[in-house]
């Protein structure tokens with residue numbers, strides 16, 4: 334596309350066919366050599382933007398630009414990042430003094446395509462802490478490479494975020510889990526990783542983290558314990574579990590044979606997100622807290638007589654029903670974190 338929205342053909346003609354060069358060509362003499370070679374009439378800025386959209390990984394500088402855009406635009410430097418799962422967008426609605434950025438208006442940001450993911454970035458205050466929340470995440474099945482799905486986590490990091498709160502809607506495989514329960518994630522099985530996919534694939538930029546990051550203890554134990562205490566205080570401890578999440582590529586829900594295999598591997602809840610975000614967050618040394626809202630029970634028996642087919646409408650409806658409890662859990666935990674000194678200080682070294 335040219336800046337005027339017209340498509341340049343391979344011989345340099347515009348698709349209107351009348352001229353060899355677009356009328357505004359003189360304004361575009363400043364092209365990169367690469368752009369000239371393919372007779373493309375994009376300005377250097379447009380050319381760069383198209384390249385970024387096509388690339389799997391975002392250069393550090395581009396992520397820095399996005400972070401600067403958010404910090405300058407909001408006038409805030411968030412300490413906690415929240416990713417809202419399907420139907421859990423209300424986690425961002427409780428943020429006060431909010432500055433809202435639509436994904437389409439953030440330079441070089443992908444757009445949300447899934448129902449229940451509004452596509453907004455909300456920066457503001459929650460329980461006294463400065464937070465930024467993604468009302469809409471990116472999934473592999475939307476067609477985005479994993480690095481792009483979790484690129485916003487790096488944006489969070491460069492905005493100043495220390496803690497990532499990742500939430501999701503998930504199917505319960507553990508037979509003890511009921512619809513509406515909350516599972517605090519203490520580990521994951523990365524099925525996309527088993528298949529050779531990682532958000533860290535490609536050249537490693539050491540400004541984010543090491544080439545070979547360790548993932549044991551990815552889920553902060555102190556935060557899990559605090560969340561359990563909060564669950565007790567809220568009177569929902571019998572609906573709370575600590576378990577293992579697995580992410581599959583989706584968008585299909587799992588077959589019974591797949592669910593049986595996951596259960597054998599020790600998986601308690603299954604979804605199509607979160608793991609790549611956690612990997613990206615741990616790579617750049619963020620502290621991670623994550624939970625799954627169990628929106629459906631996964632049948633792992635062929636002769637199960639219940640009508641157990643998962644569907645997104647049910648997922649959204651359950652999330653809506655349980656949003657109050659999820660919001661309260663997140664708010665209370667953030668209040669506790671806010672009461673702690675920022676990491677890096679002497680006192681913080683002994684805490685989470």
Ligand SMILES: O=P(O)(O)O[C@H]1O[C@H](CO)[C@@H](O)[C@H]1O
Pocket residue numbers: 417418419420447470472500501502503583604605606607644645648
């Ligand atoms: O993981 P989140 O984004 O909460 O969404 C979950 O819900 C959708 C399926 O209903 C899938 O996208 C699955 O991953």
